[in-house]
Amino acid sequence: MTDEVLTRFPVREFARRGLVHLSLSTVAIAQPLLGLYGENLAVFTSARFQGAVIVWFAVAAILVPPLVLTILDVGITAALSRRAPRLASAAHPAVVFVGLWACMASVFHSVSVGPWPIDAILTAAVAVAGVVGYRRVAPVRTWLTWISPLAPAVLVLFVVSVSSLVWVPAPETVEATPGGGAQTTSVLWIQLDEAPLFPLVGADGAANAARFPGFAALAARSTWYPNALTVSQHTAVAVPSMLSGLAPDYSRQPVSGDHRRNVFSLVGSSHVLDVVEEVTALCPGIECVAGAVTPTSAPGQRGTDNSGPVVRRRASFGAFLSDAAVVLGHRLLPAGLRDWLPPIDEGWGGFGDQAGGSGNIGTDDDTEPGANQPSPGGAASVAPSREKPRGHAGRTAAIEAMVTRTLASTDPAFRFIHVLLPHRPWVLAPDLRKSQKMSADPRPDTIPDRRRDNYQSLLNQYVAVDGIISRMIGSLSASPVWDDLMLIVTADHGITFVPGQSYRDTVNPQNRSTLDDIYRVPFFVKYPGQREGLVDECAASTLDLFATVQATLRIDSGWETDGLDLSSSCPDERNRVATWPGGSTPMTVNTDDLEERVAWYGRWVDADGDVDAIYRTGPAGELVGTRAPTDAGRDERFRVRLGNDEEFTGVGSAPFEPVPTRAVGTIKASTALPDGTEVLVAVDGIIVGEVREASDARPGEWTHFSASLMSRLIGPGDHEVTFWTARRPLAGGRWVLRRIG
Numbered sequence: 001m002t003d004e005v006l007t008r009f010p011v012r013e014f015a016r017r018g019l020v021h022l023s024l025s026t027v028a029i030a031q032p033l034l035g036l037y038g039e040n041l042a043v044f045t046s047a048r049f050q051g052a053v054i055v056w057f058a059v060a061a062i063l064v065p066p067l068v069l070t071i072l073d074v075g076i077t078a079a080l081s082r083r084a085p086r087l088a089s090a091a092h093p094a095v096v097f098v099g100l101w102a103c104m105a106s107v108f109h110s111v112s113v114g115p116w117p118i119d120a121i122l123t124a125a126v127a128v129a130g131v132v133g134y135r136r137v138a139p140v141r142t143w144l145t146w147i148s149p150l151a152p153a154v155l156v157l158f159v160v161s162v163s164s165l166v167w168v169p170a171p172e173t174v175e176a177t178p179g180g181g182a183q184t185t186s187v188l189w190i191q192l193d194e195a196p197l198f199p200l201v202g203a204d205g206a207a208n209a210a211r212f213p214g215f216a217a218l219a220a221r222s223t224w225y226p227n228a229l230t231v232s233q234h235t236a237v238a239v240p241s242m243l244s245g246l247a248p249d250y251s252r253q254p255v256s257g258d259h260r261r262n263v264f265s266l267v268g269s270s271h272v273l274d275v276v277e278e279v280t281a282l283c284p285g286i287e288c289v290a291g292a293v294t295p296t297s298a299p300g301q302r303g304t305d306n307s308g309p310v311v312r313r314r315a316s317f318g319a320f321l322s323d324a325a326v327v328l329g330h331r332l333l334p335a336g337l338r339d340w341l342p343p344i345d346e347g348w349g350g351f352g353d354q355a356g357g358s359g360n361i362g363t364d365d366d367t368e369p370g371a372n373q374p375s376p377g378g379a380a381s382v383a384p385s386r387e388k389p390r391g392h393a394g395r396t397a398a399i400e401a402m403v404t405r406t407l408a409s410t411d412p413a414f415r416f417i418h419v420l421l422p423h424r425p426w427v428l429a430p431d432l433r434k435s436q437k438m439s440a441d442p443r444p445d446t447i448p449d450r451r452r453d454n455y456q457s458l459l460n461q462y463v464a465v466d467g468i469i470s471r472m473i474g475s476l477s478a479s480p481v482w483d484d485l486m487l488i489v490t491a492d493h494g495i496t497f498v499p500g501q502s503y504r505d506t507v508n509p510q511n512r513s514t515l516d517d518i519y520r521v522p523f524f525v526k527y528p529g530q531r532e533g534l535v536d537e538c539a540a541s542t543l544d545l546f547a548t549v550q551a552t553l554r555i556d557s558g559w560e561t562d563g564l565d566l567s568s569s570c571p572d573e574r575n576r577v578a579t580w581p582g583g584s585t586p587m588t589v590n591t592d593d594l595e596e597r598v599a600w601y602g603r604w605v606d607a608d609g610d611v612d613a614i615y616r617t618g619p620a621g622e623l624v625g626t627r628a629p630t631d632a633g634r635d636e637r638f639r640v641r642l643g644n645d646e647e648f649t650g651v652g653s654a655p656f657e658p659v660p661t662r663a664v665g666t667i668k669a670s671t672a673l674p675d676g677t678e679v680l681v682a683v684d685g686i687i688v689g690e691v692r693e694a695s696d697a698r699p700g701e702w703t704h705f706s707a708s709l710m711s712r713l714i715g716p717g718d719h720e721v722t723f724w725t726a727r728r729p730l731a732g733g734r735w736v737l738r739r740i741g
């Protein structure tokens with residue numbers, strides 16, 4: 001800043017304006033952001049942030065915005081003071097208006113009175129009134145200056161809340177004893193996320209081998225606990241409870257400092273640690289980076305497992321700030337504009353990697369098409385991952401790479417990988433190709449069609465995950481490591497699709513069916529030496545995994561846990577509790593409710609069907625997969641607007657290359673339709689999906705639709721999309737098809 005500017009603005013005036021902007025930006029930006037992040041340390045653990053970098057982030061959140069506003073304020077005033085003195089006097093109030101508007105937007109972010117322009121105008125009007133008061137009432141100016149100490153108070157409170165990540169205490173460990181423990185047993189623990197149990201099960205209670213051959217193969221070679229429950233619907237609570245064997249404590253954060261006794265500290269002195277945590281940070285850093293004392297190592301030395309343990313690297317600070325900007329956008333922008341931002345309720349970071357605009361999601365920074373990609377028919381050719389996996393391709397490659405390291409391991413190792421699969425966004429097709437966007441759905445969650453469409457998308461991605469499981473079982477079971485391996489496959493929680501209910505964030509204990517959807521999870525354990533599959537309907541809990549691992553590895557820690565050793569006990573009449581923030585409820589002790597949930601969802605998608613049955617949900621579903629007639633007439637009663645036509649160009653063929661998994665748009669009928677009229681989607685003349693919403697369309701009104709597509713029939717290249725009506729005049733008779741338009 002020049003000497004002239006400093007002369008025009010004495011230090012006292014410069015400081016006064018800076019304190020005003022500090023007060024406003026603290027209320028609008030720093031306090032909401034740091035308050036949210038301070039209560040959700042998974043934001044930092046997901047990015048692998050620890051130590052001073054977290055404090056520097058907080059300092060930047062507090063100081064950078066007011067510094068920018070102050071420089072802008074003083075600079076504009078100085079620039080205009082010589083050329084336009086009258087305008088110069090308005091510069092400071094104008095910059096104050098920006099801060100006040102942000103404050104009002106933050107305060108009223110959950111209030112909406114109409115379309116977003118009206119909301120923006122109302123908050124602006126309140127901010128204008130605040131500026132008028134600021135200019136005319138001296139106590140207002142004084143008050144805005146005096147509340148500036150709120151900024152250091154916010155910083156102190158934040159640092160206290162994240163202290164377990166800034167100053168990480170040493171974990172409690174169990175020293176390895178010569179000749180103790182199961183020295184030849186390795187563990188591979190696959191932790192899925194947002195993976196309910198009911199989609200995997202057929203009407204007979206067994207795994208549906210037609211749709212999920214990988215999970216069926218796992219069940220045939222391990223002990224399956226179909227009556228197992230998780231303990232929380234929140235990943236940051238459920239996973240630490242599994243890893244520590246302790247009942248959920250919502251005051252604890254998912255970091256090693258709050259869970260010093262966990263499975264990693266249990267085995268860290270007897271097994272090489274190979275750990276990938278996407279959300280939590282329970283594995284002590286040094287052990288996860290360098291391995292641990294092994295039976296072939298001298299005391300005090302690190303193991304030399306040639307499989308190469310994973311080194312955890314943190315996300316770039318720039319990407320982390322980009323995520324923070326998205327979070328602030330959801331806090332400050334009106335409701336209508338927030339729809340254009342990437343969603344922030346489907347993960348703990350990487351929001352900016354998702355496709356923006358129109359509520360699109362799904363392009364999550366996967367690796368380039370064809371580079372180190374797993375093929376549907378065989379194992380991936382990938383180098384061991386050294387970073388937190390990103391995107392669907394990264395997560396898939398991370399699992400495959402860990403399996404590869406398991407096959408190559410020579411020392412006893414404890415391998416744990418938590419991946420956000422089949423977690424939202426649901427963009428994977430069964431063959432591992434992926435949709436490039438999933439347009440925002442304007443229909444309320446009370447509409448069954450919307451929930452059914454989303455359930456079909458989950459099934460698509462679940463089948464893709466099944467392919468990963470299938471390849472894993474095939475390679476491991478044929479290898480020499482299989483007999484001594486303890487394999488665990490489970491999930492942190494499930495999800496419900498009951499119309500009108502929260503997917504899982506808000507638990508409704510009055511609707512017991514949703515509890516079964518959310519808390520019943522896949523739970524498979526292949527014990528060392530196990531050669532045949534076993535179905536065990538004991539009342540198992542994910543809390544039992546710690547005790548079961550400890551007993552299997554024969555490690556005596558002396559630590560108390562809330563779980564039981566499933567390898568030696570069967571808790572038939574056990575009281576299990578599902579918890580959530582602020583509440584809990586006891587759960588049933590048998591699988592009858594599971595069978596009811598399988599039957600309930602079977603009304604949407606046949607529980608015993610194969611992959612193709614996912615797309616055959618209506619009366620005309622039998623036509624999906626067939627070719628439309630070339631000599632059909634036209635049906636002029638409908639008009640269709642396809643909303644994602646660009647997805648049908650440039651379709652790829654390799655895993656993670658683009659393919660449409662849905663057709664979305666709007667449809668309008670000019671007249672009332674005869675009963676039984678169905679609308680179908682065809683790509684290049686082959687019917688690939690059903691528009692179930694057409695039967696409910698009101699004459700003359702545009703109705704939103706979303707049709708799940710049999711994407712295996714959509715090959716590489718550009719494609720033509722057409723829509724057809726289908727009607728069968730006589731029950732059991734021949735379908736009559738006509739092309740729309």
